Amino acid sequence: MPILPILTFPDPVLSRPCRQVREVTDELRRLAADMTETMYQAPGIGLAAPQVGHDLRLVVVDLSPREEGREPVALVNPRIVEAEGSLIFEEGCLSVPEFTCDVSRFSRVKVEATDLEGRPMTVEGEGVLAVCLQHELDHLEGRLFLDRISPLKRALYKKRRLKQAKQDKQDKP
Numbered sequence: 555m556p557i558l559p560i561l562t563f564p565d566p567v568l569s570r571p572c573r574q575v576r577e578v579t580d581e582l583r584r585l586a587a588d589m590t591e592t593m594y595q596a597p598g599i600g601l602a603a604p605q606v607g608h609d610l611r612l613v614v615v616d617l618s619p620r621e622e623g624r625e626p627v628a629l630v631n632p633r634i635v636e637a638e639g640s641l642i643f644e645e646g647c648l649s650v651p652e653f654t655c656d657v658s659r660f661s662r663v664k665v666e667a668t669d670l671e672g673r674p675m676t677v678e679g680e681g682v683l684a685v686c687l688q689h690e691l692d693h694l695e696g697r698l699f700l701d702r703i704s705p706l707k708r709a710l711y712k713k714r715r716l717k718q719a720k721q722d723k724q725d726k727p
């Protein structure tokens with residue numbers, strides 16, 4: 555299975571809302587399998603299609619990335635149908651390297667989606683799973699966790715990133 559390159563902020567693909575998947579095809583199943591391998595290799599607990607350059611409403615999640623206990627779940631066209639409570643969780647993002655920040659989220663969500671056979675499915679999560687689902691579904695709207703933190707923290711991260719990009723350009727002209 556190929557490992558896919560992960561796009562990083564400020565790539566414009568990460569800021570665009572994604573298209574609905576019209577049909578679950580072999581190509582979509584292959585993409586989900588490649589995304590799952592990419593997530594494990596990163597390592598991460600979730601990954602959304604725009605992070606690997608695909609403008610599609612597809613995410614994969616697995617909170618047990620230890621090889622023995624893997625239980626990947628792929629969600630096609632997922633949407634939150636119930637949400638309650640709140641929690642603050644220190645989030646990271648594979649598309650926002652070397653930065654974490656506290657983010658406020660619902661503490662429990664119910665998500666409806668389609669599976670890779672085209673059948674309806676429901677996932678209910680609380681705690682980290684609820685956070686992960688909300689984080690991944692945000693990606694499908696073109697939203698990063700940076701959009702949910704204070705403007706000051708966001709500006710500091712952007713400044714740091716810009717400086718890093720300039721440095722990288724000087725190192726490899």
Ligand code: K1U
Pocket residue numbers: 597598599600601602619644645646647648649685686689690
């Ligand atoms: O979407 C992504 O960028 C993946 C991201 C998901 C996420 C992280 C934290 C809170 C909510 C959602 C990650 O997986 S970052 C890596 C990470 O959190 C992790 C990696 C290995 C083991 C445990 C966690």
Ligand code: ZN
Pocket residue numbers: 646647648649689693
């Ligand atoms: Zn992310």
